[in-house]
Amino acid sequence: MVQVSTNPNIQLLTYSEVEEVSGFVGNFQVKVRKKQAWVDWEKCTGCGECTEKCPVKVPNEFNAGLDHRGAVYIQFPQAVPKKAVIDINNCINCAGRKFGTEPRISKRTGKPILAPCERACPAGAINRSLPLSPEGEVLELKVGTIIVATGFKVMEKDWFKEYAPQHPDVITALQLERLMSATGPTGGKILRPSNQKKPKVISFISCVGSRDAKYHTYCSRVCCMYMIKQARIIKEKYPDIEIYMHFMDVRTPGKDYDEYYTAAIEKGITFLRGKPGGIEVLPDGRLRVMGYDANLDKDIEVDADLVVLATAMEVPEDIKQLAQKLSLSLDASGFFKELHPKLKPVETAVEGVFLAGCCQGPKDIPDTVSQAKGAAAAAAVPLAQGKVTIEPTISEVDPQRCSGCGLCVPLCPYHAISLREYQGKLRAKIEFTQCKGCGVCAAACPSKAIILHGFTDEQIEAQVEALTSCW
Amino acid sequence: MEKIGLFLGCNIPLKAPDIEQSIRKVFPALGVEIVDLVGASCCPAWGTAPSFDIDTWLALSIRNIVLAEEQGVDLMTGCNSCFGVLSEAKHLVDHHPEKRKVVEQKLALIEKQYKGTAQVYHVMHVLYKEIGLDRIAEKVKYTLKQLRVAVQTGCHLLWPSEVMQVKEQNPFYPTMLKELCEALGADAPHYSKLESCCGMGAMRSTDQEKSLSLAKEKLLCMKEEIDPDMIVTTCSSCYLQFDGAQKIFRDRGEIDFSIPVFYYTQLLALCMGFDPSEVAALSQTPREEIISRIQSKARMVKED
């Protein structure tokens, strides 16, 4: 990320959202809203002084809710760019310092009374007297191609009522990842959230929300490997911690992956084949995992101090709005749909828009890197060539027959049709770079003014005749 | 809700009629009139028609629900098993038009018609949702303060949550009965096997020892973890199991303690001041001592 941020040919827009996309391959116009950070990023050095003075406590998203951040915060220590933002919805406007108001003057000192974050900033990056707009700033970009790489989120534990989600020592694997991180809430020590003590026994449960008809029927693909990774790191660091892993199946399809798994068995990590159906909370706060060992054909129990749920990867809710903006379709599982599952895995139905990473489906880091490089190369091709080849079977409007009723405009799934002036009247016009030749407009046109090349009535009738004639 | 149809089932009227009497006492006192579903039959129990032929099960269950419909009331069961059988039957018939057609044909044989207007509730649901904790607390004459209860909701009130009209927020961590006990002043702490099965029903008649092993595991869990003054349940089967199994364990010398068992409305009736010789008179595990403690001057919070 640091390399990206320092590359003169790359403009990095963080804390920003795509508002609108129009145009077509080679000529996309993208409106991007740079959200209001309330901190002057030109001045902010990322020193973090302000974050330490803020009195607000909000669950820290980056640490998966395991600790708190202030209303003014830097997302995480390695953030690029490392700049502070104010979460204005949670800001309590200390000292009455709402943005755009003048400070009160201290009767005692005669100086203005500032909010702690303002006072703390050595660079003068926070000035609450400025009437900053909560809307931020909208940038209009002209781009030739677009790569969508919006990523994933993991399911929260609260969905899984059978696994005692109310108990603090039942955590998601992402939360464990934060507990294991040197920059996480415990500085990398594995401690039970309930009492900040080291666990003696840890249970991992796989396929929580994945491969599940109630939630997601797909396999999240990465859980088996990251759980084994987490288990092995814990076991190497703390050999005395007992680790039990409950699996439906262990899935390790990747280079060196199965060797990584079998080595985990050799290191003394216990694998149990069978999905647990419940967790009992014991009086001393430990968690009794109700499991089943399919190989023994016996119910088993594990009294654990910490239970880790490998909750499913899923796309964030707002992916639907982004899909609409980009005219992309989503598959049955909610991920962006590629043009062809085998032969066009990074292309989409919209020419010039490409996919990379988990927004297209669950995948691990090596697969994501490969796909991202593929998407980057694919996106560079039309830019380098300066032209694109389009399919011949697309629709065209005969402006003489078109009545200008506009019925076809909202029907087009690719936003390829607009009403334009033709000889003084409004007539439908199909942008041929956007048309995919689906034929919806041709079928709907009451004036029969739209033809789908290759599928005109005459052509279809000729085909029928040829197929039904005797020979 | 001004009145409700009481579906008796088999266990309550024939094995523990003091539970029936307690239901008949407390509901009118809380403002809900009890209507008898005259001519009701067995739900039918899981081991009968449901184990032979689905359509026969559905017809017998729906006939019972129709008895409530005919009187313009919803139906309330005291037995969890009846609740499960009737709720699942109603769910099946209401969600599968082809099943509904078969049932309608069968009911035509006995000149009955199913409209689908009556809901199936359990005593616990009506107490919790319709009457409410506040109204219950207001009627308490003898408080259960300083008494600890082990609550036993019973499986058929928890799962499958899909078919329930009134649902626990988390069926694996049920709280309705706990709150109902707390409304009487009692302490109802969590214990680890809160939602586990007591082993009654079909298991008891198929393999008594295995059935008793479940009851014992749960009983010991209650004793060791929270040492309750009594067990309180909303399931007549759980009631019979815990009441009867303790006697067996004591006779065999397997346990040296005795925890009185109450169906919730029995306890509620006692707290409301009803006569124990009517509402809590039949049990194998002695209850006299705890009953006299409950209905003592020291616990009285309200005069008549």
Add this chain to the structure above:
Amino acid sequence: MNVINVTSKNRQEAIEKIIALGGEGIVRCIQCGACASVCPLARTGFTLNCKKLIRLIQTGHWEEMIEDPSTWACVACNRCTEVCPRDVKPSEIIFAYRRFQAMELAISTSATMSQMNLYMKGHAVFSEAAQLRQKVGLPPLPPTTLSDEKALKEVQTLLENSPMAELGLF
């Protein structure tokens, strides 16, 4: 030899029969074991539990366990159905198998008694209770089929017009 030749089994027939008896979820089972981990039958060590029964049927072992009483111990707690990630409804498979056993009369004596009671009294669980009831101030008979001949006749009509009638249980 302690070997099963699975190719000799008619899996399709077994699965179709279970579906016909109300266990349509059987085709979705991936044997994850969640049901068995909370099943009272598995916890108490019955020969069969929901997962094992499903596997036996999936592999064509349809008739071998007909005399096994495990399925009749299922308390229909439905915890398996609540935790199943594949919407198999394992308890319905147990009941589907019970129906197969029942129609072949592979049932216990106590189950036979219940059918008789249901037909004769309208109550599967029946015992003389007049004294108990009067002791607590209730009328000797509850207002059920026990005190309503027309109602009992209705129940009997439904039972007579069912496949159960052909089994000679009542």
